[in-house]
Amino acid sequence: MTTEAIAPPPSTKSQVLRSFDVADFPAVNGLEEEWRFTPLKRLGDLVSATKLTGVAPAVEHGELPAGVTVSHVAASDVDGAGPVLVPFDRISALAYGSADGVTLVEVAPETELAEAVVIRVVGKGGDAAAARTVVKVGAFAKVTVILEQTGTASLADNIEVVTADSAQLTFVTLAEWDAGAVQAQHIKLQVGKDSRVQHVQVALGGDLVRQFTSVEYTGRGGDAELWGLYFADAGQHFEHRQLVDHSVPDCRSYVGYRGALQGASAKSVWVGDVLIRATATGTDTYEINRNLILTDGAIAHSVPNLEIETGEVAGAGHASATGRFDDEQLFYLMARGIPEGEARKLVVRGFFAELVNKIPVEELRERLGDAIEARLAEYAS
Amino acid sequence: MSTLEIRDLQVSVKLPEGDLKPILAGVDLTVKAGETHAIMGPNGSGKSTLAYSIAGHPKYEITGGSVTLDGQDVLAMTVDERARAGLFLAMQYPVEVPGVSVANFLRTAKTAIDGEAPKLRTWAGELRGAMEKLQMDPAFAQRNVNEGFSGGEKKRHEIMQLELLKPKVAILDETDSGLDIDALRIVSEGVNRVRETGETGLLLITHYTRILRYIKPDFVHVFVAGKIVQEGGPELAEQLEAEGYERYVAARA
Numbered sequence: 354m355t356t357e358a359i360a361p362p363p364s365t366k367s368q369v370l371r372s373f374d375v376a377d378f379p380a381v382n383g384l385e386e387e388w389r390f391t392p393l394k395r396l397g398d399l400v401s402a403t404k405l406t407g408v409a410p411a412v413e414h415g416e417l418p419a420g421v422t423v424s425h426v427a428a429s430d431v432d433g434a435g436p437v438l439v440p441f442d443r444i445s446a447l448a449y450g451s452a453d454g455v456t457l458v459e460v461a462p463e464t465e466l467a468e469a470v471v472i473r474v475v476g477k478g479g480d481a482a483a484a485r486t487v488v489k490v491g492a493f494a495k496v497t498v499i500l501e502q503t504g505t506a507s508l509a510d511n512i513e514v515v516t517a518d519s520a521q522l523t524f525v526t527l528a529e530w531d532a533g534a535v536q537a538q539h540i541k542l543q544v545g546k547d548s549r550v551q552h553v554q555v556a557l558g559g560d561l562v563r564q565f566t567s568v569e570y571t572g573r574g575g576d577a578e579l580w581g582l583y584f585a586d587a588g589q590h591f592e593h594r595q596l597v598d599h600s601v602p603d604c605r606s607y608v609g610y611r612g613a614l615q616g617a618s619a620k621s622v623w624v625g626d627v628l629i630r631a632t633a634t635g636t637d638t639y640e641i642n643r644n645l646i647l648t649d650g651a652i653a654h655s656v657p658n659l660e661i662e663t664g665e666v667a668g669a670g671h672a673s674a675t676g677r678f679d680d681e682q683l684f685y686l687m688a689r690g691i692p693e694g695e696a697r698k699l700v701v702r703g704f705f706a707e708l709v710n711k712i713p714v715e716e717l718r719e720r721l722g723d724a725i726e727a728r729l730a731e732y733a734s
Numbered sequence: 735m736s737t738l739e740i741r742d743l744q745v746s747v748k749l750p751e752g753d754l755k756p757i758l759a760g761v762d763l764t765v766k767a768g769e770t771h772a773i774m775g776p777n778g779s780g781k782s783t784l785a786y787s788i789a790g791h792p793k794y795e796i797t798g799g800s801v802t803l804d805g806q807d808v809l810a811m812t813v814d815e816r817a818r819a820g821l822f823l824a825m826q827y828p829v830e831v832p833g834v835s836v837a838n839f840l841r842t843a844k845t846a847i848d849g850e851a852p853k854l855r856t857w858a859g860e861l862r863g864a865m866e867k868l869q870m871d872p873a874f875a876q877r878n879v880n881e882g883f884s885g886g887e888k889k890r891h892e893i894m895q896l897e898l899l900k901p902k903v904a905i906l907d908e909t910d911s912g913l914d915i916d917a918l919r920i921v922s923e924g925v926n927r928v929r930e931t932g933e934t935g936l937l938l939i940t941h942y943t944r945i946l947r948y949i950k951p952d953f954v955h956v957f958v959a960g961k962i963v964q965e966g967g968p969e970l971a972e973q974l975e976a977e978g979y980e981r982y983v984a985a986r987a
Contacts, residue, residue, distance in 0.1 A: 680792065685829040686839075688789050689895065690817035690846035699842065703833025703878070 371439045375403050375450055378443040387442060390622040390654050392590055395561045398481035399444055399509045399537050405451040407480030410506050412456050413473040420464030421496070423472060426457050431487045437513035438541035438567075445539040445565070448509040451483035458498065462491030462517065469497035469525075469714050476506025476534060484510040488524070492517040492545070497713050499525040503558075505534050512540045516548040518572060523551045525712055530559030538564045544604070546572025553711050554610075556583040556591045557724055563592040570601040579608045581623075582708045582721070584728050585651065587616025594624045595640075599633035608640035611708055613701060613725075614651035615732050622654045629661045629669060637667040644675040645704055648732060698726050736767040736804050736820060736902035738788075738935060744798035745780075745787045754795060757783040759960035761799070765903055765935040772938045772946055772971060775957030776979040781939045782826065784957075785907040789823040790816050803902065818847055820902030824892040824909055831879040836891065837861065839879045840898060847899050864894050867927070869920055886917035893924040903935040904928070910945035922948030943975040958982045 372378065381400050383393050393400050414423055428436075440446035458472065474484075488498060494517075516522050528536060536559060544550050556562050568577045583591040597606045612621045625640040644653035657671035678700070686696035702722055709718050743761040746754035757780045765771055775781050787794040788801055790813040801808040803819055811819060831839065840861060845851045852860070865874060868890045880888055889909055896904055906925065910918055926949060928934050938949060946954075946968070954970040955962045956979075963982055964970065 679829075681829045682831050684791055684813060685825070685831065686843075687813035688817055688823055688825075689839075689843035689899070690814055691842055692814050692846065693812070695842070695846070696814075699834050699839070700831060703831055706833030 369441050371441050372446060373440055373449055375443055375446040378446060381443055387594075391563060391592060392561065395535060395590070396537060396563075397507060397535065399447070399507060399535065402447065402481065405447060405481045405483040405509060407482030407507065408477065409453065409482045409484040410474045410476040410502070410504060410508065413475060414471065417470065418466055418468065420461040420466070420494070421470050422457075422459045424457050424459075425454050428452070428455050428485070431455050431457055437487070437515055437543050438511050438539060440511075442565075444509050444537045445511055448483045448485065448511045448539065451509070452485040452511070453483075454485075456484070456486045458486065458488045460490045460494045460496050460498075462493055464491065464494040464496060466496045469499050471499045471501065474500060474502045476502075476504035476508065476530065478505040481507040481509070484508060486510065486512045488512070488514040488522075490514075490516045490520040490522045493519045495521040497523040497525070499527070499714070499717065501527045501529065502536070503529050503531070505531045507535045509537050510539075512538065513543070514541065514550070515543045516545045516550055518546040518548060520545060520548045522549070523553070523711075523713055525553045525717070526555065528556040528559055528562045528564070530562065532558070532560060534559040535561045536563070538562075540564065540566040542566065542568045542577055544568065544570045544575035544577050547574035548572075549576040551578045551711060552580065553708065554579070554581045554593065555721065556581075556593070557728075560588070561590045563590075563594075565594045565596075567596040567598065568606060569598045570604045573601055573603045575601065575604040577604075577606045578711075579606070579610075580708050580711050581610030581612075582705055583610075583612040583621055584725060585612065585614045585619040585621050586728065586731070587619055587650075590620045590622075592622040594622075594626070596626045596628065597638065597640075599627070599629045599636045599638065602633055603635040604633065605637045607638070609708065610642045611644070611705060612653065613645040613647055613704065613728075614653055615647035615728070617650040619651040620653075623673075624654075624656045624658070625671065626658045627660070627669070627671070629659075629663060629666060631662040634663055634665040635667050636663075636669065639668065639670045641672040643673075643704075645701065646675065646677050647701075647729075694730075698729055701725060701729055736935065738765040738821075738903040739802045740764070740788070740799070741801075742799035743784070743787070743801060744796070745783055746795050746797050747783065748793055748795055754797070756797070757794075757960050758787070761961055763955065763962065765937055767902060767935045768932040769953065770929055770936040770938065770949065770951045771953045771955065772940060772951035773955050773957050773962075774940055774943070774971065774974055776983060777941060779957050780960040781941075781957050782907055783960075785823055785905045785937075785939055788816075788905060789813065789821065814846065817901075818849075822896055822899060822901035822904040824889075824896055824904065824906040826908040826911060828880045828883075828888045828892055830881045832881055834879050835876055836879055837875040840895065843895065844898060860898065864897050867897070868894050868924055870894070885912035886914065889913060889917065889921050890924070893921050896928055897924055901934060903937065905937045905939065907939045908941065909938070910940060910942060918945065919948060925949050943971050946971045956982060
């Protein structure tokens with residue numbers, strides 16, 4: 354178990370290389386700050402190829418409510434003046450260059466939905482593939498979009514989310530891949546004026562899942578909350594990186610990631626970067642990562658970085674805590690007659706409760722709670 | 735009528751380096767349902783060790799003696815088995831359990847103790863009644879266990895569990911510490927309600943005599959250096975209030 358409280362400050366996150374051409378990025382050798390925790394061998398073609406030719410996972414959905422469309426379009430139809438996510442590393446450039454078209458999810462302005470829109474991304478195996486998804490939410494719309502990622506895949510994909518002024522989006526992405534799946538995903542959230550985005554990122558399944566989420570604001574009053582929940586079993590590698598780029602005044606961000614790990618070489622990586630530029634006065638930001646190590650042999654890396662270029666912020670903070678199961682909690686519950694296995698379930702469910710409760714769909718909340726308990730039961734037996 | 739029998743109990747605390755440090759040097763005590771005992775002693779005398787080792791805290795190792803509840807070997811039981819057998823420990827520093835609501839926790843504990851889930855229709859009322867008696871706001875049930883509780887709220891929550899779980903023998907570890915006079919009165923009334931049922935044996939562990947003005951003990955035991963050095967009735971508490979522990983501590987020195 355390691356906790357790296359303060360890594361050396363990043364060499365100004367705003368100055369990293371950006372390019373649409375994968376060849377512009379030097380080959381990755383694993384010593385780079387961005388890649389030092391990632392088992393590159395397991396990424397295979399995703400990190401070494403210059404073009405991916407496999408078949409992208411199928412995109413499926415049921416009947417869509419009025420105001421919501423899902424279509425497959427040419428990149429030129431959505432990119433206009435340029436894509437929302439300008440690739441900034443080798444894999445995001447590879448996904449951009451190799452994806453065959455774009456899955457476009459559009460929510461018309463002022464659409465308010467009580468029910469969540471569920472989109473399933475189903476991997477069918479095969480060679481390493483690339484995909485792009487663009488989610489556009491119109492002004493004053495208020496929706497929940499759930500993206501379920503299942504099946505088998507070796508996938509590099511970019512997801513670009515744009516919310517117009519005053520739109521409210523809850524975006525839940527679930528990585529519930531089969532064993533053996535590998536994913537390197539880049540998510541870009543572009544938050545409009547007075548718009549509110551809550552992203553809940555869940556990683557439970559897959560051999561290696563590396564998700565990079567970046568946030569930018571296009572107007573004042575933008576609010577982005579990034580919640581993450583992961584549960585790594587033996588051999589799984591879950592890596593979550595964020596870059597929240599505050600360049601607009603009076604915006605807010607909150608990053609809260611929590612993970613549990615169990616089993617030999619279960620590994621998680623969380624690297625949270627927040628950049629507050631000189632122009633972003635009145636920014637309010639906080640980031641926290643907590644890890645619960647359930648057994649010996651699991652490793653959690655946790656690195657918060659905060660880069661501040663203005664003194665006029667409303668708030669800026671970070672925290673990280675990685676620890677073992679609290680024996681005192683267990684004793685307290687057992688001293689009330691609760692058997693050990695059940696007491697452990699209560700504590701772990703409680704650890705994740707704040708995150709799970711961000712999901713506005715009861716059926717999904719219960720499914721996640723059950724999935725977490727099932728994971729615990731594997732080791733209890 | 736239930737009886738907790740402690741015979742020649744010897745307990746060591748496990749130190750981080752793995753060494754054992756002896757704390758209890760042979761404790762003999764019998765607590766019967768309906769009786770109220772006070773264990774009084776100076777700081778560091780081993781009072782809390784007695785409480786936690788009976789409850790089965792893993793920090794302690796039993797090196798000799800026995801503890802039985804109605805003839806059953808308590809020391810052979812796991813922590814949860816002890817609770818289900820009828821033992822209860824009201825803790826001095828109750829532990830926070832984030833993300834677990836008081837309502838969920840109490841229902842889970844009640845189900846474990848009774849061996850069946852409480853009936854939905856009566857449980858809500860029982861819970862509400864228990865909270866009202868301890869002057870707790872109904873919103874309390876939705877808060878996370880001990881998270882952000884004031885000292886008084888933690889102790890009231892402990893006594894609420896005592897009333898709901900109806901143990902055969904309850905040990906109250908320094909329940910008065912950190913309580914203002916109003917909170918102490920509310921908590922003591924709760925303990926007295928349990929006492930009046932005549933079905934629970936109570937063991938109050940305390941450094942100060944203050945709580946004994948609200949809960950009258952039948953027996954008082956003076957605890958010094960890991961064992962009971964004197965026993966008597968309520969008058970012994972009054973004597974300790976007047977004279978303090980110096981006499982006992984000096985006698986050892």
